[in-house]
Amino acid sequence: MAKSNKRLIAVVDSHTSYRKDIVDSLCSFYDVNDYGDGRIATFKALQEDVPVIIIVGEDVSPSNAINFIGELRNTPELSLIPILHIINKRNLDLIDDSKKTGVSTIITKPFKRSALIRKISVLLNANVEKEWDKLPDLQRDALKSSIGVFNEIEDVLLSEDTVSFDKVKGNCQSLVSAIAANDFKSILDGVRDHDDYTYAHSMRVATMLTLLGNAAGFKNEDQLILSSGGLLHDVGKMYIPHHILNKPGRLTEEEFTIMKGHVNSTVDYLKKVEDIPSAVFIIAEQHHEKIDGTGYPHGLKGKELNELARMAAVVDVFSALTDRRVYKEPMKVSKAMGIMTDEMIGHLDQGYVKMFRTILIDAKLLV
16 A cells, blocks of 8 residues: 555544544545544554644543543653644633643634644644754754745735735845755755645745756845745735645646636735835746746746746746645656656746756756
């Protein structure tokens, strides 16, 4: 049996139908083991097939959820696993007791599926981001600065507020410096397992677009524009429902229309940001355009495509092919480059594809 690319979540709740609802909500994105009680057999099963997160409902017989969580925290093999505790809003008096047990986070029901998935994602990402502390200063700062500004954009996206471009550009300096020092692989590795796909993809694009700019002779200030453009190029995906953004398999026509809308959503956000360079608009607006005119949103063709957009399209496609997703393993670099060279002649600027191949070879990412 092929190894699943999904993380394992455990759900413990004695209420059968409610437990099933939770499992059904999560199984598209995670592997899920569910348990109906807090007996010894459940603890044994959790230790044998250790999850990345344990979700605990209110009803965990034969004891209760608070005692069960306390026992989890006193079991060495399970003591450090993040715990998400579900509490009915009618029983909010349990929150203090829950916090005393050391739960990682609490969600009150009823709640939307998206809220549950968001809670899980935050817990998963906390572990990933903790590993960044082990990196050298430059690479650690590049990752922490980028996630900080990315989260700030997400916080303001549904309002009329924006994050200043100077702040975005300033936070990209560590990334540009790491690339100038030819020490960037740990940045790509650092986002590989991040559960926020839009951030992980955007940071990979920012890194590789800056690499391509560096190879093309762009100076520091221009590289900052490229890295900022890469980080911002997909912020409109924050509007896309999670079940569409992470859907396994082919999107329906309606879903694909929603997905394509992220380009205009990104541009609409960028229009509100003061002093943003036109180059960043171009990267965001044209990175899905294709040389043969079959791209979107404007169907630009040939010389109508800006050089920056041609560069962005190359790294965006490469990242999409080699990203880790919940429904697929990352494609091997050699296979991705083969597709981009042999099957996308009409889509991508092959001059930049060739340049990008050289970069990957020099970095020993393509052997």
